[in-house]
Structures are given as C-alpha cells and as structure tokens.
Amino acid sequence: MSTLLQALKPAFQAQQNWIEQRTSAWNALEKSGLPGLKDEEWKYTSLQNLDSQNFQVIKNTTIQVPGLEILNRVDAYTIILVNGELSSHQLPDTIQVSRLSAAPESIQNSFWNAPSLAQQDPLTQLNVAVSDDPIVLRLPAGKSLDKPVHLVHLLDASQKQVFSASRLLVHVEKNARLSLIESFHTFGSLSSFSNNFTQALLEQDAHLSYYKIQQDTGDAHHVGTTEVVHLGKSTSHSVTISLQGTLIRNNFHLIFKAPHSEGHMYGLYMSGGEQHIDNHTIADHAVPHCFSNELYKGILDGSSTGVFNGKIFVRQDAQKTNAFQSNKNVLLSQDAKINTKPQLEIFADDVKCSHGATTGQLDESALFYMRARGIGEEQAKALLMQAFANDILEKVEFDDLRALLLEAIEKRLLK
Numbered sequence: 001m002s003t004l005l006q007a008l009k010p011a012f013q014a015q016q017n018w019i020e021q022r023t024s025a026w027n028a029l030e031k032s033g034l035p036g037l038k039d040e041e042w043k044y045t046s047l048q049n050l051d052s053q054n055f056q057v058i059k060n061t062t063i064q065v066p067g068l069e070i071l072n073r074v075d076a077y078t079i080i081l082v083n084g085e086l087s088s089h090q091l092p093d094t095i096q097v098s099r100l101s102a103a104p105e106s107i108q109n110s111f112w113n114a115p116s117l118a119q120q121d122p123l124t125q126l127n128v129a130v131s132d133d134p135i136v137l138r139l140p141a142g143k144s145l146d147k148p149v150h151l152v153h154l155l156d157a158s159q160k161q162v163f164s165a166s167r168l169l170v171h172v173e174k175n176a177r178l179s180l181i182e183s184f185h186t187f188g189s190l191s192s193f194s195n196n197f198t199q200a201l202l203e204q205d206a207h208l209s210y211y212k213i214q215q216d217t218g219d220a221h222h223v224g225t226t227e228v229v230h231l232g233k234s235t236s237h238s239v240t241i242s243l244q245g246t247l248i249r250n251n252f253h254l255i256f257k258a259p260h261s262e263g264h265m266y267g268l269y270m271s272g273g274e275q276h277i278d279n280h281t282i283a284d285h286a287v288p289h290c291f292s293n294e295l296y297k298g299i300l301d302g303s304s305t306g307v308f309n310g311k312i313f314v315r316q317d318a319q320k321t322n323a324f325q326s327n328k329n330v331l332l333s334q335d336a337k338i339n340t341k342p343q344l345e346i347f348a349d350d351v352k353c354s355h356g357a358t359t360g361q362l363d364e365s366a367l368f369y370m371r372a373r374g375i376g377e378e379q380a381k382a383l384l385m386q387a388f389a390n391d392i393l394e395k396v397e398f399d400d401l402r403a404l405l406l407e408a409i410e411k412r413l414l415k
Contacts, residue, residue, distance in 0.1 A: 002033060002051045008163060011057040012129045017101050021112065025128035028120075035122050044307045044339045045249055045278045050221055055163035055193050057130070058083050063156050063187065070183055070213070074401050076150035079135070083156060084164030084194070086135060094143050095178075100134040100169060107136065111169045114201055115229055117253045117282055123223045127165050127197045134167035137180075141173040141203075148179035148209075148398065153196065157218055158188030163195070170200040172208050174232065181401065183213040186220040186245075196224040204232030204258075209397060211238075215408065216245040225251040230261035230290075239395050242269040242277050243408055249278040256283075256290040256318075267296035268392040270412055271304035271336070278307035283325070285318040292322075297392055298329040299385055299413075300336035307339045312353060314346040321348060325355040330362065330388055332381070382413035 012026050034051050035042040063082050071078070079089040079097070091097055100108055111134075118124040137149065155164055172178050180200075186192050200208055214222060222245055228236045242248050254263040269277040283292040298306045308327045329338045342355040362384055370380040389409055396402040 003054060004034065004051045005029065007054050007056065008126070008130055015130070015132075017133055018112075022129050025125040029122055029125045029129060032122055041280065041309075044305070045247070045276065050193055050247075053161055053191055053193075055161050055191070057164070058156070058160060058162050059085060063154055068152075068185060070215070070404060071152060073404050074150060074181070074398070076148045076181060077145065079149065079151045080154065081152065081166055082154045083162060084132060084166040091149065092145065094139070094145060095149065096138040096140070098136050100136050103136050107138070107171070110171070110201065111199065114199065115255050115257055116199070116227060117255065117284060118197070118225050118227060118251065121225070121251070123195055124197060124225055127167060127195050131165035131167045131197070134169050136169045136171065138171045139173060139176040139178045142175045144177040145179070148181050150181040150183065153182065153184045153194065155186040155192050155194055155216075155220070156188060157186055157190040157192035157220070159190070161191045163193045165195045167196075168198040170198065170208070172200065172202050172206040174203045175205040177207040179209040179397070181211045181213065184216055184222060186216040186218055189218045191219040191221070193221045194224070196222075198224070198226045200228045200236075202228065202230050202232065202234035202236060204234065206232065206234040207236075208234075209237045211396065211401065212240040212250070213405070214242045214245055214248060220245045221247040223249040225253070227253040227255060228263065229255045230258050230263065232258045233260045234258065235261070236263045237395070238263075238265050239392065240267040240279070241392070241405060243412060245275065245277075247276045250280070252279070252281045254283045254292055256285050256287055256292070259287045259289040262291045265292070265294040265296075266392050266395045268389055269296070269306060270299045270409065271306055272301040272412070273304060274302065275304040277304075279309070281310045282313065283311070283323055284313045285321045285323060286315045287317065288319045288321065290318065290321055292324070294325040295391065296327045297389065298327075298338060299332065299389065300329065300338060301332040303333070303335040305337045305339070308357070309341045309343070310355070311343045311345065312355065314348050314351050314353065316347045319348050319350045321351040321353065323351070323353045327357040329359040330385065331359065332362070378414060382410065385413050386410065
C-alpha cells in the first residue's frame with residue numbers, strides 16, 4: 001500500500017455512515033492504487049509526489065481568517081469548511097442545509113443512485129472512503145435567493161502536512177434558481193492535499209450558476225470533481241478559475257438526462273513558476289435536443305505546465321444535439337508547456353458539433369503598437385492578457401466577484 005493510502009486508512013476506518021459504499025470504494029482503491037502516467041486519463045499529471053507524502057487528516061474548525069479578501073468583499077451567504085470539516089454557516093431559511101445522514105432516505109438514495117461519470121475514478125473513490133458525512137444543500141421548488149451561496153474551503157497547513165476530503169451535494173428543485181461559489185484557500189507553507197467532490201442535481205426548469213475559484217498558497221495540491229446532472233429540462237452556467245496552487249486537477253462533468261437542457265462551461269487557468277494545472281471536462285449527451293457550450297483559456301508562464309482534455313459524448317439517442325468546445329492558450333515563456341486534447345465521440349447522425357484548440361504567443365504587432373504609444377512592455381503584456389482573459393471574466397455575473405478576480409489577475413500579470 002502506498003504511503004498516502006497507509007496514512008489515510010485510519011480516516012477511512014473512523015467513518016460510520018454508508019459502510020458498504022465506503023468499503024467498496026476503499027477496496028477498489030487498494031486494488032488499483034492511485035493513477036499513474038500509464039493511465040490515459042492521467043497521462044500528463046503525475047501524483048507521484050503526493051503518493052510518497054505522509055498527509056494527515058486534522059480535525060480543526062477554528063482557524064481565523066480575518067484577512068481573506070473574498071469573504072470581506074463578495075456579498076454572499078456563507079458556509080465555512082476548515083480542513084474539510086463544517087465550521088459555520090450563515091444561510092436564510094429559504095435554503096436547507098443538513099448532513100446527508102440526517103436527510104430523508106429518499107434524498108440519500110437520490111444522491112447515491114444519481115448518474116455519475118466519476119464512480120470508477122480512484123480519486124473519487126478516495127473521497128467516498130475518507131470524506132466526512134456529506135453536506136446537502138437543498139433549494140425547494142420555486143425558490144431563489146437574493147445573493148449567492150459561498151462555500152469557503154480553508155486548509156491549515158501551518159503545522160503539519162494536511163489532507164482534507166469534502167463532499168457537497170446540491171439539489172435544485174423544480175423551477176428554483178441557485179448561484180453557488182466554491183473558493184479554495186490554503187494557509188501555511190507545508191504541503192497540503194485537498195480532494196473534493198461536488199454534485200448538483202437539477203430538476204425541471206431549475207437553473208444553477210456555479211463558480212469555482214482557486215487561490216491556494218504554499219505547497220498546495222488540489223484534485224476536485226464537479227458534476228452537474230440535468231435530471232429535468234434545466235440550465236447550468238459554470239465558471240472555473242484557477243490562479244494559484246502547486247498542482248491542480250479540475251474534473252468537470254455535464255450529464256444530460258432530460259431533453260431541451262442547456263449547459264455552459266467556462267474556464268480560465270493561469271500558471272507560473274513550476275505550477276501544474278490540469279482541466280478535464282466531459283459533456284455527456286444521452287438524450288436529444290440538448291445544448292452544451294465550452295470555452296477554456298490558459299495563460300502559462302515560467303516553466304509551468306497545463307493540461308486540457310475535453311470530451312463530448314453524443315450517444316445514439318441524442319439526436320438534435322448542439323455541442324461546441326474550444327480551448328485557447330497563450331505561452332508567455334519558452335519553457336511553459338500545454339498539452340491539449342479536445343475530443344468528440346458521436347454516435348448520432350443529426351447533430352451540430354465542433355471542437356478545436358489553439359496555442360500561441362503574444363501578438364507581437366499588438367505589443368509593438370502599444371509600446372510605440374508609450375506603454376511599458378510589462379504593462380502592455382498585462383493589458384493584452386487581460387483582454388484575452390476577458391471572454392471568461394465577463395461570464396461572472398456578480399460585479400463584486402468579477403472585480404476581485406480582475407484584481408487578482410492583474411497582480412499575477414504584473415509580477
């Protein structure tokens with residue numbers, strides 16, 4: 001057994017809920033181990049450094065974060081998790097929050113039996129085996145909130161190498177509208193590893209706006225999976241922005257189970273130094289008359305590496321599907337690398353689908369034009385990159401969050 005699994009086995013053994021599911025996940029994980037570079041889905045992302053470290057699950061829910069800018073500037077209802085443990089929440093009565101073990105049996109079954117593309121993934125199995133009692137957010141039929149719900153993940157790596165696993169289950173019922181932000185923040189300089197799973201079930205005429213923001217500092221590693229399942233005719237709008245962290249792997253899945261559903265996926269990733277950022281996406285069309293649209297953009301500097309692997313599946317019965325995918329990257333240095341692989345697998349004949357990827361450097365003519373008008377080289381580069389990133393930032397519907405992200409991007413570009 002690897003050092004990582006040996007270190008986390010006590011956390012698995014301590015769990016008392018859903019023993020059958022957890023034991024099945026742990027046994028599968030012990031058999032397969034963590035994925036290696038020979039695994040096609042992990043061909044460009046090595047977990048070898050994580051597998052050799054002695055991470056610990058630390059039960060601590062009292063970390064103080066007075067200087068966390070996103071908490072102070074983004075107007076939202078909040079849920080705070082520290083090291084994967086629920087610390088506090090401030091939510092209106094409109095939305096219901098509970099542990100899955102306290103939810104009705106019908107709710108428990110709906111999540112355990114929900115369609116999923118991640119069940120066989122070793123990191124998802126690790127999350128099932130080790131994570132605490134999942135948090136359930138339920139927005140009843142016909143309801144909406146006046147501002148977003150912000151789930152803040154805090155990791156304290158100031159004293160020990162820390163591992164956290166959390167699981168969030170979101171149920172947006174018929175004709176309800178929810179905006180959800182998940183942000184990730186690590187404190188301390190020691191190595192950390194967060195393994196998160198978020199699954200949202202959308203019923204008839206439901207709408208979900210989802211934002212994932214990563215601003216980890218220090219030697220932070222993150223592997224997270226988000227799945228949005230369209231159970232009824234519904235709409236989703238998702239934006240993933242990765243700015244900091246040593247190793248980041250984002251899995252994002254759109255699963256269409258009801259005709260006339262619509263899903264949008266947008267992503268922006270910025271890497272520098274020796275950072276590694278990997279985005280794996282899937283749009284799975286299993287029914288007819290659905291629409292998916294995807295745009296991911298990357299800005300890579302230093303000796304950093306990026307990965308984009310986007311898949312569109314159009315099943316045999318999914319006639320009249322419209323599915324579009326694009327990945328665009330800019331390399332700011334000679335040593336930065338991007339591995340991009342857009343994919344289409346189409347088994348229906350009456351569809352409109354496209355995919356593509358581009359990688360290049362800064363437009364030298366535009367840079368020369370700006371410098372000829374008295375703009376310094378670094379500022380000119382920053383302005384060009386802001387324009388490049390704006391296609392993603394404009395998809396953020398909240399002005400305060402968009403302004404905060406723009407400032408963070410400016411700081412990265414002007415370093």
